[in-house]
Amino acid sequence: MTDLLRLDHVTKLFPVGGFFSRRSMKAVDDVNFALSADKPEIFAIVGESGSGKSTLAKMMLGNEVPSSGQLSFDGTDVAAIRGRAAREAFMAKVQPVFQNPFEAFNPLTKLDEYLFATAHRFLGASNRGAREAAADAALQRVGLSLSEVRGRYSHELSGGQLQRIAVARALIPNPKLIVADEPVSMVDASLRMSIVNLFRELRDELKVSIIYITHDLATAYYISDRVIIMQKGKVIESGDARTVLEHPTQPYSIALKGAVLPPDPAAASAIIRQRQVVAG
Numbered sequence: 001m002t003d004l005l006r007l008d009h010v011t012k013l014f015p016v017g018g019f020f021s022r023r024s025m026k027a028v029d030d031v032n033f034a035l036s037a038d039k040p041e042i043f044a045i046v047g048e049s050g051s052g053k054s055t056l057a058k059m060m061l062g063n064e065v066p067s068s069g070q071l072s073f074d075g076t077d078v079a080a081i082r083g084r085a086a087r088e089a090f091m092a093k094v095q096p097v098f099q100n101p102f103e104a105f106n107p108l109t110k111l112d113e114y115l116f117a118t119a120h121r122f123l124g125a126s127n128r129g130a131r132e133a134a135a136d137a138a139l140q141r142v143g144l145s146l147s148e149v150r151g152r153y154s155h156e157l158s159g160g161q162l163q164r165i166a167v168a169r170a171l172i173p174n175p176k177l178i179v180a181d182e183p184v185s186m187v188d189a190s191l192r193m194s195i196v197n198l199f200r201e202l203r204d205e206l207k208v209s210i211i212y213i214t215h216d217l218a219t220a221y222y223i224s225d226r227v228i229i230m231q232k233g234k235v236i237e238s239g240d241a242r243t244v245l246e247h248p249t250q251p252y253s254i255a256l257k258g259a260v261l262p263p264d265p266a267a268a269s270a271i272i273r274q275r276q277v278v279a280g
Ligand SMILES: Nc1ncnc2c1ncn2[C@@H]1O[C@H](COP(=O)(O)OP(=O)(O)OP(=O)(O)O)[C@@H](O)[C@H]1O
Pocket: 014, 015, 026, 027, 047, 048, 049, 050, 051, 052, 053, 054, 055, 056
């Protein structure tokens, strides 16, 4: 059986101290985990700023190459993918959703054009009808429709709506994995749960696995199947999300939990349920 995504001793060094310096820092330090190809899941990567989450995301998307170790997708070493066709095929299967939906869309470009361009690029949708059908199907998946989005610009929509459109764009190529790097941190608190609930629907209905990168323990607890907690590039805790987040064992994760949720699991669940009600 092939893993969907597999990281073996993945390490990423960045040089520090200028051009002539031989010093480097480990942004990601010996990270190991795998996602099964048979069982879609939401896999959370939690950690404070600078813990290496985004660097991991960039390596999963093929935008950075590990300094050592191997990161493979569907049995293929991502760093070894060469050539335009192979690269496009990989990109279709592994799609990103970024933190800031206002930066993801140029304010001078109509939002539907992004969706049409993605349908053209990855599905080969060559005529307008095919592009519109693909865009509408993806928008319907995220609770919108092409008629609501057609001709509109990013400044006309809320952060939550824009992030839904970003997810719709990511869905057009029929990906197997979505790498979402802090996807709700720029979204209004009242809309966050509706976006993370959307990830659950994608997992259950489209069988897409989601890498959910966040520093928000509450949403990670609420939607994730498994979690790793990172500190200074290393994985310091990993396992079933509820177990890890309810019973952290490392001082850093205990402090992280204490800062976000009350230590009593029942009280923590109540807060999370309350946020969900607020989000409608
Ligand atoms: N291109 C780069 N060159 C040099 N150092 C880098 C580079 N990218 C990241 N780093 C460093 O690597 C470490 C990990 O950064 P990374 O962005 O992966 O962390 P993060 O957990 O995603 O943080 P944040 O939540 O703030 O984005 C940081 O110390 C950062 O300064």
